[in-house]
Structure formats: C-alpha cells, structure tokens
Amino acid sequence: MNTQAEIDDFVLNGHLYYIPHVSLDCAIFGYHDQQLKLLLIKHKAIDGWCLPGGYIKRTEKLVEAANRNVKERTGIDNLFLQQFKTFGDPNRARMDEFDEEKWFEATGIRITKDNWLIDQTISIGFYAITDFSKTELQKDMLIEDCAWFDINELPKLEFDHDEMVSEALHAMRVQLYHYPIGINMLPEKFTLSEIHALYETLLGKKLDVSNFPKKLIALGLLKKLDEKRSIGAHRSPHLYVFDKEKYSQALKDGVVLS
C-alpha cells in the first residue's frame, strides 16, 4: 500500500480480490538478549496500538496471506507463522463506530457505511517468533508507527487484540514444549548459555542450568563444535550448532522438552 492509487483501489475494489469479512492478525514475538518483545503497529486511521494484520487475497493460502501482510506492514519477511485460533465474537471489532473524518485524513478517500471494509469480520490469529535485532521495520502508507514493545510493558490494545496476545503467548509456550525452536533466534553457532537464556525468556521462567542442555543433547538436536568463543575474562564457552536433520525431524514429529 504505497501509492494513493493503490489505496483508492483497495478501498473501492478490494472486495474483488480480497475475501471480505475475513481478516487475520499476527502476534510477532521478538527475542534478543534476554528480552521478549511484541511487534505492534498504529494505523493512521485508528487511535491506539494493534497487532499487524490485514486481508486475505482470494488466491492465497492463509499462511501466505499472513506472511504478506506482515511484510507489507512491517518489512519483516520469511517468518514461520503458526495459526493458533480464530476470533469471531460479534463485538470483537466494531467498525460501525469508526471516525469517518479521521479515516479520510489517513487514507485520502471517503469510506461510506456500505463499504466492504466496514462490515463485521472474523479474524484468524497467527503467531511467530523472530530475532528483533535482525529486523528492519518499514511502514507502509497507512501505518503511522510500528515498534517493538517489551512483553511486560504492553499498552492497552484496540479491539480484541489483548485477548489475542494472551492466547498467542499461551499457544507459543505450549508449542515450545513440543517443538524445537531457535534456528531463527540464535546465531548459527551459539553457546549453551545463549540457548538457555532464549528458552528462559520465552517461557518466562527459570530453567536449571545443568538439566536443560542435557535434554537437547540427548535428543541429538545440538552438535558440539571443536571451536570456542572468547568472551574476555572468563572461561571460553563451546560453540554448538543445530543438527539440521534432527531439528526438522523434531519439527515434524514433535518432542517433549520440560
């Protein structure tokens, strides 16, 4: 959505190539350096923060639509997005009370009450995890702001997005116990401390230093390298890599990590 012509076309004819009444929203968790953040956006036409989301093209699969929307709105590409729940309570997002003037200012086009964008929608929720330090946020024309917020200092979100975040966080943590993650959040070669901190932060709780790596190694997910990394005045930690084969096997079959 980068030219006025595109916006006009979207507003007037969008129902022809998007599926009306159905949207999606993405809770994108960002990890770096023991911090867990969430990506939020502020639409020019809406006061307050939201999850990034949008509509689904008639030719797209759902997960493709989720990826496209995240990329268009925030610049982030190639996320591993997971569907977690669909939201459809009748009062989840009342667009019939929207501020017509504000929308005109923001979009440069008048939206009438019978426009396809105004009708009730259900929304499919996705989540993903990424390394926020590796992302470069780019806004599109309809986005006023786009930023990472610490998971413990989230503002009140619009619509039912607070509920979405809490469900997404829950789904993500449950999945963590059953599928390996990390390949996108860690450098290719990493230390045990790094992956340990990653899991502690994502799960929001302490994990025993000694027991935690045992499981990953017993599962064969981690391979120890002969290299070490110098970290100054301390013992040099070994470097590890994921065993790609075992890793993708575990992604398919599931594992149990307590």
Add this chain to the structure above:
Amino acid sequence: MNTQAEIDDFVLNGHLYYIPHVSLDCAIFGYHDQQLKLLLIKHKAIDGWCLPGGYIKRTEKLVEAANRNVKERTGIDNLFLQQFKTFGDPNRARMDEFDEEKWFEATGIRITKDNWLIDQTISIGFYAITDFSKTELQKDMLIEDCAWFDINELPKLEFDHDEMVSEALHAMRVQLYHYPIGINMLPEKFTLSEIHALYETLLGKKLDVSNFPKKLIALGLLKKLDEKRSIGAHRSPHLYVFDKEKYSQALKDGVVLS
C-alpha cells in the same frame, strides 16, 4: 431450515443475518461399546458425504454457531465443541462449479452465480465427542441423509473434509492427554473396564490395564463407590463416578495422562 419459506429467505437474504464468506464445519466423534464413529451428512444438493456445518449468525459467538448448526442438521444438542483449525486454501471448496439443476431440485429455489452462497468461503473447524447410542438423528429439509460411520471405514468426503477429519482426530487425541473426558461418554456410574475401553478406542491404541486407572485415581478424578455391578459369570466390578469438582478443575487447568 424446515419450511420452503425459510429456505427461500436463507438463500435470498441470508447475507443480512449470516456472515458471508465464513462457514464452520464440525467433526463429531461418537463413541459407544469400543467403537469410534464419525457423524456425516449428505446434502440433497451435493453428491457425497460431508461434515455437518453451516454459517454463522452476525449475533452469535463462534461456538454458539457451531452448536446451532449441529443441532439444526442432526438433532444433537449440547456438545462440547472445540475449535481446532481454520481452513482457507483457495481451492478448498469450489462452489463455482456447482450443479445448478441439482440445487434447484434440492432447495426449490434457483441460485444465481452472484448469490452470497456461491462466493469463496473460509471454514472454521470444530470437533466434539459424544455417545452415539444416546443421540437421535434428525434431518432438516436440505439434508438427504445423516449417519454415523466407523472411523476406519469412512467414505471419501467432499471438498477438503478429509483433511479436516484427520486434523480433528489429531487435535482430539492430543487434547485427550491434557484434559479429562468421559463425562458425556459413560454412564454416570461406570467400571474401570469401561473407561479403559473408552480411552483405548479414542486413542486407537492399547493402554496397560493396571497402570491406566492408577493415574486417574491418583489425580483424584475418579471416586470408587461401595456398589458393584453384576455381570454374570464373573467377578462383579466396582463402580466409579467422576469427582465433579476435580473434573472441572482439570478441564480448566489441564493434566497429563499418558
């Protein structure tokens, strides 16, 4: 949908009180006597078997809509329906190739290509488990047939409903490990053998006779009664009931049953 007037109104004006482009489908598993079945319906206007489903009223919550649809189509009421996944692949259900004549015969009304029912839809999947021997199936006017099929002898289903069934079965089995079930599938007072057979059938595998009840009793979910049931030429088994309080607690908090 029990009069021609209702059908006409649904076809012509349904988009006013239902959300277009969004439907739901329900995989209803039925257990009885060590058999696991699935409820399928055959629409008058469609060759072949489908999951029961339908549209969502603009005033309904999703789970309410699922319950209403199941009740309308099959007569079954008060199911505990669980959302498991939303399906939206572009080619999941091509209604643009529908058989116009057949639809006319079935519904008594001509549906044009621009009717709200013909456009592409996404579908929200729900599943539930019930005791099929306690249900009385009732069809509505648009349903030609409605029956329980053994889970291992399912016909090929229409649209993407085969995929839905396999995802529903997987979701149901995963949930079984984390939440207690049984209150709707067993008589109020039941024997250990009965609940054992239930779990074996739903999970599709053998569970150790001795270890299985220990867990349920250790969790406090089962209470032993002082009564026994006479079963003819064998030792009389004890009767058990669920501890309602512990049971609903476990439904909320989750448990682990291996």
Add this chain to the structure above:
DNA sequence: ACAAAAGTGTTCGATCTACACCCATGT
C-alpha cells in the same frame, strides 16, 4: 589468587512400564 562464568556429576525421589499374580463369580 581471585572473581566470574562455563560446564559436569551425583543424589534422591517420583514416575512409568511391564508383567505376574491373586480375587470373585457362575457353571
């Protein structure tokens, strides 16, 4: 020598698995 961080072992108890065994009942 020391501080700080990396990394390893070891114990204890809980839990799971498999299997063998005893009990009750009607014929």
Add this chain to the structure above:
DNA sequence: ACATGGGTGTAGATCGAACACTTTTGT
C-alpha cells in the same frame, strides 16, 4: 474345579529437580 474377566503389587528402568562441584580465563 475351572474359565473368565476384575483388580493389585512390585521390580527395574527412566526421568527430573536440586545442588554442589570442577574447569577455564583474564586481571
């Protein structure tokens, strides 16, 4: 007495939590 299904006990293996210990490195 015995066949049949109900029901219990236990030995061994495995798993997980907790915590103390050793190793490495730069100052």
